[in-house]
Amino acid sequence: MDFTAIDQQINALEQCVDKTVPVDRDEPLLVGVDLGTAYIVVVVLNSSSEPVACAMEFAQVIKDGLVVDYIGATRIVRRLVSQLEERLGRTLERAAIAVPPGTGEKDCKTHGYVVEGAGLEVVTILDEPTAANAVLGISSGVIVDIGGGTTGLSVIEEGKVVYVADEATGGTHLSLVLAGNYRVSFEEAEELKKDRSRQNEILSVVRPVIQKMASIVNTHIQGRDVKAIYLVGGTCCLKDMEKVMEKETGKPVYKPANPFLVTPLGIAMNC
Numbered sequence: 309m310d311f312t313a314i315d316q317q318i319n320a321l322e323q324c325v326d327k328t329v330p331v332d333r334d335e336p337l338l339v340g341v342d343l344g345t346a347y348i349v350v351v352v353l354n355s356s357s358e359p360v361a362c363a364m365e366f367a368q369v370i371k372d373g374l375v376v377d378y379i380g381a382t383r384i385v386r387r388l389v390s391q392l393e394e395r396l397g398r399t400l401e402r403a404a405i406a407v408p409p410g411t412g413e414k415d416c417k418t419h420g421y422v423v424e425g426a427g428l429e430v431v432t433i434l435d436e437p438t439a440a441n442a443v444l445g446i447s448s449g450v451i452v453d454i455g456g457g458t459t460g461l462s463v464i465e466e467g468k469v470v471y472v473a474d475e476a477t478g479g480t481h482l483s484l485v486l487a488g489n490y491r492v493s494f495e496e497a498e499e500l501k502k503d504r505s506r507q508n509e510i511l512s513v514v515r516p517v518i519q520k521m522a523s524i525v526n527t528h529i530q531g532r533d534v535k536a537i538y539l540v541g542g543t544c545c546l547k548d549m550e551k552v553m554e555k556e557t558g559k560p561v562y563k564p565a566n567p568f569l570v571t572p573l574g575i576a577m578n579c
């Protein structure tokens with residue numbers, strides 16, 4: 309699969325973390341809020357779905373897809389929205405959000421209340437793999453989303469999500485292994501994990517955890533005719549983790565330039 313166009317769009321979004329693309333006063337804006345276990349990300353696109361601004365914050369207010377600190381979550385979303393409004397000189401009014409597949413109605417509503425509590429009207433609630441596939445645009449294959457807390461996978465057939473599964477084992481587990489191995493705090497391990505100059509060494513330390521993630525994928529795709537695996541989620545940023553995944557599953561594995569931003573971008577595209 310050729311990721312060139314997707315990578316260009318994601319690279320543009322990555323640049324919008326630090327820089328803001330000016331927008332006209334009457335330009336309709338698309339807003340996506342991704343409430344994750346590790347990060348809350350707010351993405352703003354223009355009416356052509358081009359990124360104009362993005363803000364994010366590390367947060368531990370969501371666990372296993374459920375809001376565990378409602379006030380904390382609302383406060384962070386409000387802070388990110390205010391920052392973006394100031395940067396754009398525009399008021400943000402409407403947003404799309406996404407929830408893990410299988411989230412119950414009550415928990416979906418709680419996600420919505422967090423975002424509405426921050427002053428945005430929630431106009432769309434979609435599931436995370438559908439959001440990711442708005443960017444990837446695959447008609448068949450498996451989207452594997454490895455975030456902070458879990459490894460989630462969604463089987464796509466004829467462009468639709470036909471099977472989902474989500475199991476504990478995510479980036480937090482990698483950080484815990486690194487913290488133990490290097491005798492550093494969890495926060496230091498989180499930073500170390502992202503150090504580009506030490507990615508080879510890090511991969512060798514955390515390889516067993518990635519193998520465990522691959523075994524989760526293998527369990528759920530067993531007996532299915534899966535032609536390819538597509539990686540999204542922050543943990544997949546780890547250099548060469550796709551090679552471990554490929555070796556363990558025996559399937560071709562594709563990874564966009566910045567898998568971390570795929571789902572947040574897809575959420576905003578659905579606003």
Ligand code: ATP
Pocket residue numbers: 343344345346347348373454455456457458478479480498501502540541542543544545546568
């Ligand atoms: P979940 O999907 O489990 O609810 P989330 O949506 O917060 O969590 P993401 O934002 O996709 O998950 O990813 C967060 C995880 O990705 C964290 O564990 C973070 O440490 C990890 N991560 C982010 N950037 C990198 C990087 N460059 N290298 C390795 N890991 C990274």
